[in-house]
Amino acid sequence: MNRRITFGITIIIILALVAIFASFVATHDPLELDLSLEGRLQGPSPEHFFGTDNLGRDVFSRMVYGTRISLSVGFIAVFISMVIGLFLGGVSGYFGGWVDSLIMRIVEVMYCFPTFFLIMMVITFLGANIVNVMVVIGLTSWAGLCRLVRAEFLTLRERDFVHSAKVQGVSDMRIIFRHILPNAMAPVYVSATLSVGGAILVESALSFLGLGVQVPTPSWGNILTAGKNYIDYAWWLTFFPGVAILITVLSFNLIGEGLREKLDPKLSESR
């Protein structure tokens, strides 16, 4: 097993466990306020591992619960974009002709879109909450995947097993999803893994602009945002959530890159 993949998967499993068992891992109630002068903006200590924020809440516990937000946004957004990308890419590559031209034009439009601007706009107007964030990120990020799947289908649809399925009278949709798609999944996994990291970054950027998950629900992005006003005397408020985002995104990217090298013999021959 590639070392990068091992590292990435280990971190992701730990984070997933933290997210699932958040109530056991957290040392405090993430919403419990302590507005006393001593309780607010405490530095890291054995009592509060990552210190406390401007309202005296335990940052470590808030980050533990924030893991749920980041991971679920990442996975669900990518799931949505995968469903769209696989369907449109498959249909486009399999049928060709005007269907293909139409879908490819839409993909080109999505490619050139100032995506973050669109996401910002939609979230502002629709209202900032976690469901909107997931759906909008998913709806705006399928173009790359669609192209990838289409390219795979273009070569696979000429293969003998597809012809034999056709001769047997298998329906087009069944050929696309049961016969060809399973063979086209390898590059999709690479791209999807990398996209999870991207989606987490977009979520945190939205939270940073106040467009993500709304307080008091903790997310890494909004802990960071609250902390930015205290950056000159409470570094832990911005430092820890930032590092958490970095490590999570890094893990997903390492898994993705590791998988890519495994799949592309040109890149891994001398290993």
Added chain:
Amino acid sequence: MKNYIIKRLLFIIPMLVGISCILFVVMHLAPGDPTSMRYGLNPEVSESARANFNRMYDLDKPIPVQYWRWIKRFFTMDFGKSMIDDRPVIEKIMTRLPATILLQAVSLLVVFCIAIPIGVISAVKRNSLFDRVMTIVVFIGYAAPAFWLALVLIFLFGFKMQLFPVSGMTPWYTAYLDEGAKIKDLLWHLVLPVTVTAIGSLASLSRYSRSSMIEVMGENYVLTARAKGLPEKRVILNHVLRNALLPIVTVLGLTLPVLISGSFILETIFAWPGMGRLGYEAIMNYDYPVVMGVGVIATVLTLLGIFLSDITYALVDPRIRFNK
């Protein structure tokens, strides 16, 4: 070649229409509207004043009619007037655009100057210490959220060391400086925003040039060059590098949308007086005409970038020209 350029240029128009249509429809279908944003539940504002405001910005008409009126004006480069300060949108954008272009161009230049050497050296000395360290460094840079990196740099170099200015582009005192000092001050203000942008986009370009180099190094003509006893330096520089750098031109086109997307958040953090911040403020204020204007201009910039990289690619690689 001429046909190819014309074809690519004509392609921009339907793209613009498509993208502006999506932006327009999404913007107008979304709940919340400028009228209630502006007047809210204020009882002092009469129904007729609200209706008047709606009529002024065509908000009382059905969306297709509104879009038709917008696109007709758009082809005469008229984006309407801002709802906030009544200035023409195009004028607002044009005063902000140079700052954005300056920031993006400098960032792009810096990224190219750093990323390509990293990629080339990593490929030549594959699996060396340099390669491994750089791989980790660019991956960390790619994974770090840009706004967080910006905060860390502002904290370290702005507040702690007081080395670089943390916000703005041309503060009030530049009016009193002579030309040379003005440029120096501007560069000084560019350091932090450019650093953040560059760190984020290093990864894709350096990884791309690395894998492109490795791919070319496996070609038969490289083997031939080595077999006939050319010095390694010449093999790498003349035979490998030239062919490996060809496809990198296309990465330029793909980097641009990323940079422009990034500018919306970076300009907000660094209070950079560019188009990204204008767009952010316009969204927050439900300033429809400015939102449309910024969205469309950002798209035009992206499309032009892709167009230029396609053309450059066709120029340097004759195979593309003849195929199409």
